[in-house]
Each structure stands twice: as C-alpha cells, then as structure tokens.
Amino acid sequence: MSSPLPILFAGTPQVAVPALELLASDSEHFKVVAVLTRPDAPQGRGRKLAPSPVKAAAVALGIDVLESNPSDPDFPQTLQATGARCGAVVAYGRILKQPVLDALEGGWYNLHFSLLPQWRGAAPVQRALWSGEQITGATVFQLTKGMDEGPIVAQSTVRIGEHETSGELLERLAQDGAHLLAASLEAVGEGRAVPQPQPQGAYEIARKITTEDAHVRFDQPAFAVDRQIRACTPEPGAWCQYHAGQDAQPVVLHILRAQPLSQADNAPGQTLPVGHLLVGKHAVWVGTKTQPLELLEVKAAGKKAMKAADWARGAHCEAGAYCD
Structure with a gap:
C-alpha cells in the first residue's frame, strides 16, 4: 500500500472548509501537512481581528497554518520545507506566481465552482445564476499562470434550483466539490490523473459582483x-x-x-408601475417591466430580516410608495 499523499491546502472562506475537512479526514490517502490562508482580518462592528474560517478549521484539526505572503521571495522555500508534494486550492484569494507553482513537484490543483472554461473568474456561481443557466457544476484543474485556464482533471454537474440563491447553490457545490477534489487528488497521487486542455474559444468571465451591481433594477422583466x-x-x-x-x-x-x-398565483389584479408597491394583508408586490414581483423577505437598515408583509405594516406603506 502506498503512503498518503502529502498536501498543502490553500483556502480562506467558509466555502473552502468542507474540502479541507474531507481531505484531513482521509488519512489513508492524504496527509494535510500545512494550510495556507489569508492573515487575520478585521470583522464585525468592533473591527476586531478574526481568523479566516479555513484557519479556524485548521487549528481545530491540529494542522500547521501559514499566513505568509506568497509573493515573498523566500516563500517557495517555505513551501518546500512543509514536505508537501501537491497543493490543493479552494478560494484562497491570492494569485500564485510561477515560482510558487513550481515549488511543489506534483503541482497545484484548484477547485473552481463552474464548468470551465465557462465562467472563469471571481464570481462563477453568482454569474451563472444571474445569466439564467439551469446547469452548473465544479471543476478541478491544474493551476497555471493563466486565470483558471489550466488543464482539467475532473468535473461534476448540478442543476440550479428554481428559487435557489447563490449562497445556497455555493453551499451545495462546496460539498460536492470537496468529494470531486479528493477523488482528483487521489488520482494524481496514484498516477492515474490525465489532465485535459480546456477547449479554446470565447467564454464569459465571472467578474466580481459589486455593491452597485446589486442595486435592483425594477425596469427589467420580473424573471430578470x-x-x-x-x-x-x-x-x-x-x-x-x-x-x-x-x-x-x-x-x-x-x-x-x-x-x-x-x-x-395570487397576484394583484392590476398592473403596477415600475418600482411601485402594492401592499396586501399577507403580501407585498412591486411593479417590474412585466408582471409584478412578490417580495417575500426584506431587511430595512438597522432592522432584522423579516417577512415583507410584516415590514410593510411597520413601515406604514401608503399609496404612492415605491422602490428604485
């Protein structure tokens, strides 16, 4: 029986934790020798320094944590000193330059939450959902200097739920992707992996969604x-x-x-001007370019999340109330 594959895991947010925990639990095939994550950052109203979710998970698992800057000239030597043969990356949040990629003999393997080559970039789940796609998935590929352009080791697909949010979808993909990454690294360790080049062509880039992007446009069709x-x-x-x-x-x-x-549906029996509200006893509707959209849950500034109908009663919505 071959010895476990020594891995360095790089990740930062909660979405990376399932993969770390799965790899750490499979001592037959893997040994997570160290975890690379972003340094502690200010969080919450008090802006106190707090560890990343991946660091917290690593500490709980008893795994050494590296918070070094991968751009430091001596970082490749730091990596090699861990004894890792391969690197596993899930939403780490920093670019790894070629000297770092070359530092581990077995290469680096990234779990990306789209069906590459579609939706390379920072927000693949959000962009796939916003574009109206019905199918998405996860991809494990070997890291190269190009953004999400490396050869593909494995992919899996999931159907996007009709009412699913990007957070809910990402949570599902994190669980599915953890198993995909483990299976891919197992194949790498046993010499069975045959990464395939990504198809050439023009594909959508998953740009990061800004706060301004999230400003709702009611002059669009309700489905949009x-x-x-x-x-x-x-x-x-x-x-x-x-x-x-x-x-x-x-x-x-x-x-x-x-x-x-x-x-x-129990829709209002009238056409609503774009952005205008109609408040019923148990429902709130807002006008769009097409049919009304029912608001189900909202959160006003300084308030807790609540049912839209409860908010409307407290806000004393009157005729002429609108959103833009």
Missing part, C-alpha cells in the same frame, strides 16, 4: 429581477431605495427573497 436578487444573495446583498411617498427621503431596503408571479 428575480435572478439578480438571487445572484446577489447573500453577498453583496440585493438592495434598493424605498420611498414612502413622492416627497419622502429614501431609505435602503435589502431584498432577501422574492418570486415572480404567474397568472395562477
């Missing part, structure tokens, strides 16, 4: 508004400005959940 809200939930958070009346000062309102209405 719904996609925008789901793609931006929970990060950076879909939002609009709520006006209690024509002359009222706007306040920020985050939209956490909404749904387009079909003719069979």
